[in-house]
Amino acid sequence: MRRLDALTAIYPRLQESIVVTIMGAVAAELQSIGHQPNFFYLQHAMGLASSIGLGIALSRPSQRVIVLDGDGSVLMNLGGLTTLARYRPHNLIHVVFDNESLLSVGGFPTATSTGSDLAAIAHAAGVPHTCTATEIEALVVAVNDAVARRELATIVAKVEAVGPAAFVTDLGLLENRFEFQRWLRQH
Amino acid sequence: MPVSTSSSQVIYDALKANGIRLLSALPETWLVHLIRLAEDDPDMILVRLAKEEEGVGISAGAHLAGVKSAMLMQNHGFLASINGIVSCAQLYRIPLLMLISYRGEFGERDPWQTEGGGVTEDLLRALRIPFAYLDSPDHVGSRIRKAQTLAASANKPVALLLCRDLMWEEPA
Numbered sequence: 001m002r003r004l005d006a007l008t009a010i011y012p013r014l015q016e017s018i019v020v021t022i023m024g025a026v027a028a029e030l031q032s033i034g035h036q037p038n039f040f041y042l043q044h045a046m047g048l049a050s051s052i053g054l055g056i057a058l059s060r061p062s063q064r065v066i067v068l069d070g071d072g073s074v075l076m077n078l079g080g081l082t083t084l085a086r087y088r089p090h091n092l093i094h095v096v097f098d099n100e101s102l103l104s105v106g107g108f109p110t111a112t113s114t115g116s117d118l119a120a121i122a123h124a125a126g127v128p129h130t131c132t133a134t135e136i137e138a139l140v141v142a143v144n145d146a147v148a149r150r151e152l153a154t155i156v157a158k159v160e161a162v163g164p165a166a167f168v169t170d171l172g173l174l175e176n177r178f179e180f181q182r183w184l185r186q187h
Numbered sequence: 188m189p190v191s192t193s194s195s196q197v198i199y200d201a202l203k204a205n206g207i208r209l210l211s212a213l214p215e216t217w218l219v220h221l222i223r224l225a226e227d228d229p230d231m232i233l234v235r236l237a238k239e240e241e242g243v244g245i246s247a248g249a250h251l252a253g254v255k256s257a258m259l260m261q262n263h264g265f266l267a268s269i270n271g272i273v274s275c276a277q278l279y280r281i282p283l284l285m286l287i288s289y290r291g292e293f294g295e296r297d298p299w300q301t302e303g304g305g306v307t308e309d310l311l312r313a314l315r316i317p318f319a320y321l322d323s324p325d326h327v328g329s330r331i332r333k334a335q336t337l338a339a340s341a342n343k344p345v346a347l348l349l350c351r352d353l354m355w356e357e358p359a
Contacts, residue, residue: 020248040251045275048244052275055248055256058209058232079237080244087234177279181251 001136003097003159004029007068009136010095010143014039014066017093018184020053021068022046024104025163026097030068032164035171037183043173047077050084050094056184057089063187064091064147071098071112078121084152085126093146094127094154095139099161107161122154129153189356195220197324198286198349201331202257207284208232209249209256211242217288217354218259239264243271247281255335257284262291262307263300265346272314272344282338282345284331289320289348294355311346322350 007014007030014030019039021027027041042049053067074081074096084094100113112118123130128151133139139157146153199221202210209232210225212218225233232254236242242258249256260268265287276283290297291304311318317337319330330347338345 042275042279044278045244045271048240048247048271048275051241051244052248052251054234055209055245055250055254056252057248058234058245059249059252059254077238077241080241082237083234083241173278174280177251184252 001134001139001157001159002162003099003157004032006097006136006139006157006159008033009140013143013147017064017066018056018060019066019068020049020056022049022070022073024070024167026068026070028164028167028169031169031171037179038187040180041171041176046073047080049073050077050080053092053094054080054084054087054089057092058087060184061089061091064093065089066093066095069094069096071096071100071110071118072102074118075110075112075116078125081122081125081127081154084154085122085128088126088128088152090150090152092152093143094122094152095143096154096156097159098156099159101161103161103163104167119154119156122156127152127154130155132156132158134158189358190217190219191354191356192220194324194327194353195224197327198321198331199224201328204328205332205335206255207257208254209234209245210259211236211245211256212259213239213242213261213264215261215264215288215290217290217349218261221259238267240268240271243268243275243283246283247275247279250281257286259286261288262348263303265307266303266310269310269314272316276344277314280342282342284335284338285344285346287346287348288354289350292351294351307348316344316346318346318348320348320350322352324353327353
């Protein structure tokens with residue numbers, strides 16, 4: 001599946017959630033579908049999107065948080081999966097787009113291209129619900145199930161290593177950050 | 188273990204007085220009492236980390252969601268967090284209150300702590316992170332309050348170095 005199509009398919013769920021994304025293609029593609037003030041794009045600090053999601057989820061237990069992560073980022077913070085699992089926020093859904101490469105910096109293959117299985121790693125870390133989706137329909141079902149279940153889930157979506165032509169958008173980093181904080185203050 | 192329980196209590200009370208509701212921590216000898224105090228406090232969200240850099244993200248999330256937080260770590264944990272501090276907290280103007288146990292300064296007996304002790308202050312200066320020492324219970328409350336005030340007004344990380352004279356009670 002293509003990540004842009006996958007994002008479009010789960011967009012209705014994103015609209016009604018607090019969303020934290022990683023940098024690069026994921027951020028640019030989500031913005032191309034439609035930016036909302038409840039979306040925060042971490043344009044650096046690879047690995048920490050899930051940690052930011054955890055901090056929000058623990059601070060706002062009544063609101064749903066969806067983290068849009070990537071294989072390269074998760075591999076930089078595998079220990080973070082054990083922290084997620086340890087605190088098991090019921091309101092956090094962790095979606096990992098796995099294109100088996102570091103697309104934004106030249107497309108070099110990551111360890112998932114040689115067999116490392118992120119859903120299995122998340123499961124072994126103690127995340128209560130994990131799965132790998134290779135088709136859009138399966139991803140949508142997995143996200144909907146996670147929303148209904150109200151328990152921590154890590155959903156790995158296998159996607160093609162294709163992305164937008166450019167990653168810089170006209171949404172400034174600090175504009176996004178302060179808008180997001182203001183939205184959270186009001187909701 | 189001669190870690191000062193009274194100083195740990197003074198520090199914890201100051202964090203509570205300043206509205207800290209979430210603490211991230213990675214165990215280190217000097218922090219044991221502080222972590223236990225957080226553990227026993229039903230009003231404190233204690234997040235035990237696998238690596239200190241995660242704490243930068245967790246504090247950033249808490250801040251954006253309106254919750255005041257602090258990070259407890261050893262100076263080697265600060266070293267391990269630097270990318271997160273620069274490319275999350277500084278890039279996005281996130282206030283961080285970092286309490287860093289200052290191992291490897293004068294009086295250190297553990298050889299493995301000495302290298303990190305020697306670079307801690309230079310790194311804080313290189314990163315332009317304002318810092319102060321906590322080396323006596325008398326000023327713990329006011330320095331924590333002032334550090335948090337600056338972090339909030341500047342939207343930047345600040346550091347308090349927990350010093351041996353405060354944290355460690357040498358056996359008589």
